[in-house]
Amino acid sequence: MLTKRKKGLLLAFLLIISLAWFWADKKYKAPDPPEQAVEIMEVTHTPYFLPQYIAINKGFFKEEGLLVHLNTTSREAARKALTDQRADIILCSLTESIFTLPSDKKPLPTAFAALTRLDGxxxxxxxxxxxxxxxxxxxxxxxxxxxxxxxxxxxxxxxxxxxxxxxxxxxxxxxxxxxxxxxxxxxxxxxxxxxxxxxxxxxxxxxxxxxxxxxxxxxGEMPVAVYVASADYINTHRKIIQKFTNSIYKAQLWLQFHSAREAFDIVAPSFPQVDEEVLLKSIERYMALNTWPKDPLITEEPYNRFRAAAEKAGELANSASYEDAVITDFARQATETINYKPHTSKKVSR
The missing domain is CATH 3.40.190.10 (Periplasmic binding protein-like II)
Structure with missing residues (x-):
């Protein structure tokens, strides 16, 4: 039978062991996995691309384990950057990224997510x-x-x-x-x-x-601004493309619950050279038109309408079909798995 002294010693020993395990676990806890870097090129820096800056400034990319490096460049440089692998993903219009490519361009870059639903x-x-x-x-x-x-x-x-x-x-x-x-x-x-x-x-x-x-x-509705990557990059970095699409979808969801003023507060640091009243008015104007879609899915009818318009304008060097130019897997997966509801007391009417 244990004496009171022995019981006390045993309890003290167990307490010391428990504390040792606790501090060892804290000290040697496995570090978070490193963020995966993604090089993005946009063809202009504009509030028309608002969901992208929300995803950056709200930390949605970081939540998905991505470290986004964003650069603004010309349309010609962005297209070339995909070929020489200086960019992983570019944000531009379908006319710039696919429709005006040479007709024998194979394989085509692939559009995987829509950022806007109307021309801006x-x-x-x-x-x-x-x-x-x-x-x-x-x-x-x-x-x-x-x-x-x-x-x-x-x-x-x-x-x-x-x-x-x-x-x-x-x-x-x-x-x-x-x-x-x-x-x-x-x-x-x-x-x-x-x-x-x-x-x-x-x-x-x-x-x-x-x-x-x-x-x-x-x-009318057309997938004007889209995210595009090379077929090779998509095939070899499917997890990154999925995480990227998830982040954009979170930003699109965020916009459904927040006002132009709230969006302005989030993205203003991305536009330090723009007058605050001008930036706010720009966001209000685009929001009033429902410029941004509710999800990143590029659907066939608006794509074909845009393609037909490019053909009539004489700017369809590459008559890429919807099936050849668009992949919907990542946008569909995002809409099926992301259940994001921003902290707000009131849904904003749009």
Whole structure:
């Protein structure tokens, strides 16, 4: 029979052993797995790509174990970066990443996630509250975008739907560099300007340009901004592509529950050079149009509509079918497995 002294010694011994195991477990606990680096290139830095910056700044990529390196570059450089493996994933339009590639390009880059559901450009005029009908553009001049840009392709599609043949019934200037178009319009060139945010809100704030039409709303749903990777990268990094898609889907879900002001608070650090009022107005404008989809799935009908518009515009060098250019596995998996509900007391009406 144990004496009181022996019982005390035994309890003390057991306590020491338990504490030793506890501290050993804390000290030698296996470290978290290292984050996997992903090189992303975007073709412009814009609030039109809002879900991407939410995913970065809210830590959704980090939650998935990804360390995203984001760089902004030209469309030509982004496409080349996939080939020479300087980028793992690029964010751009289908016209830039697939439709304008040489017809014999094999294998094609593959689009795996949609970031937007509408084009993000607008038509600006100089007079505030001007009544507008598309027929008003006949015999007028527009400062347009590059021929292979999604904005230009969809603008021309809209014009044709209203009986206006681009370059025949109206003049479209396409020789003005992108960095000079806003100033050219401000200085008196053109009757109208095709541009996107933040140029739109900058022009309105300056009193020399006002929105009369949303090209995205007029053109209808199309998977304009998409994430694209090489077939080889997707085949050899399926887990990374899935984690990346999960992160974008979380951001898209987050947007369904939060206001433009809340989104502004999250992404403002990604736009340090942009005036705060201009950035907020840009986000409000895009949100009011339901610019961003509820999930990253690229569906066939909008893809084919965009492809047909590119063909009519003469910007379909590669007639890639939906089956050849799009993979839906990752977006479907994300929607089936991610159950993300942001902490909020009230769902935002959109």
């Amino acid at each position: 450009s607008f038509l600006l005029t100089r007079k505030k509250d001007s009544p507008f009908q598309w027929a008003d553009l006949k015999e007028k001049t527009i400062i347009g975008d590059a021929p292979d840009s999604s904005a230009q392709v969809i603008l021309e599609e809209v014009l044709r739907s209203y009986g206006l043949e681009p370059h025949r019934h109206l003049t479209i200037y396409q020789n003005i560099p992108a960095s000079l178009r806003l100033e050219a319009f401000h200085s008196g060139t053109g009757d109208y300007l095709l541009t996107s945010e933040t140029n739109v809100s900058t022009a309105e704030a300056g009193g020399y340009g006002y929105v009369i039409a949303s090209i995205g709303a007029a053109g």
